[in-house]
Amino acid sequence: NAGVMQNPRHLVRRRGQEARLRCSPMKGHSHVYWYRQLPEEGLKFMVYLQKENIIDESGMPKERFSAEFPKEGPSILRIQQVVRGDSAAYFCASSPTSGQGRTGELFFGEGSRLTVL
């Protein structure tokens, strides 16, 4: 039973380019969360999705960032026109039920490290 799979593990982009980060949740999990981790900082919530629905995107910057979790395929976090401040580790987590407010377990992927030159 594979864990949460994220790719790419490392991504380098120049300013102004687009970054696409993918996350395949654990089998049977329908809840996906994206977090951003800056150096020396804690993880910060970005967005919570279920299949074909964005449940909560209150942690996502209003511009340039978008996320989706289609009926088929992985969840995608898309960052348009990247800037140096977007450089960070982006973690995806999944749970079989809504894991944040309850005792449900959250399983994290290994993260995607974005570097913007």
Place this chain on the structure above:
Amino acid sequence: KNQVEQSPQSLIILEGKNCTLQCNYTVSPFSNLRWYKQDTGRGPVSLTIMTFSENTKSNGRYTATLDADTKQSSLHITASQLSDSASYICVVSLNSNSGYALNFGKGTSLLVTP
């Protein structure tokens, strides 16, 4: 403002020694508290989850305690091993399903040396 403060920021101990990491929080209404271990370059892995009514929970050499009255938790590591070197993150959950329900501390960076 919901906050999670961890101390110390970093810690170096000798292999075989015990250590205790601290977590203070102001999150309310409280639902549960989790400790995660994050190896360098890896994703966080859950160690324990404790609800309001639980005072202590063990997972092998890891023992977490919770005092919901003082809003403090600790993670005690017994007989440390080199593989315990990692960042330990305290995560406190609101009693809500909103996106901000999980509040992450910045972590304590532990280095176990031979």
